[in-house]
Amino acid sequence: MASITGTNSSETLKGTNDYYDYITALGGNDKVYGYYGVDFVSAGDGNDIVYGSFQSDSLFGDAGDDTLYGQSGNDGLNGGLGKDKVYGGSGADQITIGSTTEGKGDIIDGGSGLDRLVMDYSAYTAALTIAIKDWISAQTLTGGISVKNVELFQFTGTRFNDKVTGGYYNDILYGGLGADTLGGGHGNDTLSGGDGNDILNGNYGSDSIYGGAGDDKISGSYGHDYIYGDVGKDTITGGSGVDTLNGGDDNDSLKGDSGDDYLYGDAGDDIVDGGSGNDTLSGGSGADTVNAGSGNDTVQYTIGQGKDKIDGGTGNDRLIVNGLTGSFTFKPAASTNTLSDGTTFKNIENYTIYAIYGKANKITTDTGMDVINSYDGNDTITSGAGDDMVDAGDGKDTVTAGSGNDTVYLGEIAGDKADGGSGIDSVTVYRTKATTALTFSISGATATISDDTSLKYFETIRVYFGAGNDIVKSVGSLSSVTFYGYGGNDTLIGTANADTLNGGDGNDKLTAGSGDDNLDGGAGNDRIYAGAGNDYITDQSGGTNTIDAGSGNDNVYVSDGYSGALGNHTVTLASGDDTLTRGRGKGDLHADGGTGIDTISLDLADMTTGLTFTLSSSVTIVKPDITLKNFERVQIYGGSGADRFTGGTLDDRLDGGGGNDKLLGGSGNDTLTGDSGDDSIGGGAGNDTIYGDGYYINDGKDNINAGSGNDTVYIGINDIADGASGSDHLALYFAEQTKNISFVFSTGTFKPETNTTVKNFESLSYQGSSGKDTVTGSAKDDNLQGNAGNDILRGGAGMDTIHDGAGNDKIYGDSGNDFLYRSEVGTDYFDGGSGRDTLSFSFYSLSATIDLLDQAKNDGAAKGATLKSIETIIGTYADDDIRGDNTANRLEGGYGDDVLQGRGGDDILIGGGSDDWLTGGTGKDKFVFLYDGLSGEGDVVTDFKRGEDKLVIDSYTFGMAGKTKVTLVSGADPVAAGTGASFLFETDNGRLWFDADGTGEADKVLVATLQDIKTLSTSDFEFWTYI
Known part of the structure; x- marks a missing residue:
């Protein structure tokens, strides 16, 4: 970082090679030049001329008639006092006029890129009326300020009654004092009325609107808007789109209009009207009137907030009630219900109820899909018809679910009674605190637990047992069960369908049926019988365990106990293509793969002596005591000894671990890893992948013969590798070497x-x-x-x-x-040679300036680079300026607000993410747009030539795979026809929008602005898949 300070004389000051320069010119008519890095320049008094660098600079003219040049980069420029000339150059610049006194007579040219003008009229002595023009081509604003090529505005109004309308981009308008009228125009704008009774209209775009103090009238109009009324009696209308409305303090009126809106009255006696759409509404505190309107709405209310009047309107509506207690019966939807605080509601079809903790509640609902949370207490709940969810919590509860597909949860207290009624119902019972043995059985449609719990008409039952020796005697014709034994010596059985059985601690017996089951023996000496089906079986304990996986393609995992105790596992896999994994440890394993193509995976990393393993029909390892038969595929991980591992005819994975190992892959497509030590590896037949070392490359002197097949071999220093026959690939790693x-x-x-x-x-x-x-x-x-x-x-x-x-x-x-x-960065030379070659700067977060015709201008991430025979450039993550030559180039900006210029040749320009500035130049150019790269402002195409250039839509990211022709609607204010994905072209300003579902204004996104283009047809488009 360099700090440079001038004198009060007229002089020339230049920046340095440092990344940051701080330059203070003081008095005199100075010339100041930024250089390599980010410059902070204060020009001081006098008529100064200031040039920024290619980076994002901050330039202050201070007093005097100054001239500021931002050059490239996203610059901040402030002319200060005097009649200044400010030129933003390329990039997204911000030009600030601190007051109308400072800005009087200024000439401002934003240049290329999406630039913002910040203006503060708070000291002005009269009301203002300003309408921002599109493109701001030589517009003169109040105070004699001449402005052009500025797209975004930030405005602070006077203390009088101002009338201000924004432009086509994302403007920020502050009304200040007075009864102001603010209009957002197009774009995603921010409006703040400040004090006074203001009129605020977001117009097009997804706007953020803040009323401030006063009785404001606020309309979001089009787009997904956020509106906050603040202090005062506000009248708020969301308009189309998914809007969020908050009235703030005082008695407000909120109307959602169309769209799925969120309306919150907040404090005061509010009127909340959802309008059409599936809305979410809450009156907040105060005596509110809530009309949900048409659509499937959700109304939220907490008992005690106020004496509200709630009407669900038409549609399938839901009321969320917090704080219910005692006895309450919800009447049919058309009837009027009255809560304990005097709140009334009607035309509600569904309820979500949160009762007060610890109370004995009696709750009855009507038809509908209800959610009832009664929490602790001895509750009586009748949910009626519909697909209901009842969480009774702890307590001795009685639940009658009625018709429908219901879900019931019962807490830890014994003696619950639950009736699922008709439909496909499930119940979950928690008895984890039980200290005595429990017995589960079923007779007909009624299941019982021996603690006086009765479960009737349920198809799926889940029980979490406690510390006793629990027994499941029968499961009847249940669809599925989940039983967790936790402590004790449990006996658990399953159904003929997909079940979950977990023995927990203790010596358990698990017996599953013919479904695809999930079985876990837990700790202890367990016996597991999985039966038919594709089962997942786990037993991680130091006990003596017996597993019979049964038929099916099963996956079995066994290991020693977490306490370090050695396990003794006997596993029978029977028929099917099974996988048996023995986790890390030193316990014993005796396994029979049975019929099918079975895989054995052995983790022997804890062994310190060398082991020999050759895959065959019968394998014995003496220590640990492992006997295997009928396995066709192996995955084995050795320890620190000198191991000898040989695979079979299928695709094996052999890892020698530590020690000087010998690995032979056999005839499959094997993965062989020598790991540490001086290893000898033979790939054998097949397309093998061979690593001389493991995670730590250059660990040992390895000797590798890849064998036949198309193999890939990874080695480092001191290794010997022979690809042998086939088309083999060598990966050399010398990164740790200094030679x-x-x-x-x-x-x-x-x-x-x-x-x-x-x-x-x-x-x-x-x-x-x-x-x-x-x-x-x-x-x-x-x-x-x-x-x-x-x-x-x-x-x-x-x-x-x-x-x-x-x-x-x-x-x-x-x-x-x-x-x-x-x-x-270095003094680098890149020569692509023959063919179409690409140079990418995508690893950089530093901006790049790249010019294929004048490489002396290469700067930033491209500084010091000389390019030859490069046809394609990919930019950085930052804001780039990339210019081609007179051949056919492909220029990709990547992330950031980029400036791309193709010049001569038939070029392809891809702006990528953010808001880009695209100029094709001569030739038949293609401007490519990616949907996931679109942001609020879209790209700007400066020289689109109809009949010659093409607008290319990436069919994948736009979700238009298989399309051959776009749907295009043109006009001064085009509206999608509601027939699916459409492009909308505004003929008066050249803005091209995309509406993904054709539903209208709220969901459209800006693709690009085509300068000087008034007409467009489908022949100007083509589809492409980005590669």
């Missing part, structure tokens, strides 16, 4: 300066050292990364991917369509 490494891969046989010997490989992935790497890849598709050092990397033939790394690098793509990355 200069040089090799040409064309023969596939070489010995670089790392005691590494390789041969018979056809393609390469390379991660270089911190020294100078000079590497030439193969004739196939390679991936090269230089890391630190002044590297020379050549891809050779093929579609190569090359990263530069730190240092002054030279990157050559050679022939093929190559992808080059710049990730570190």
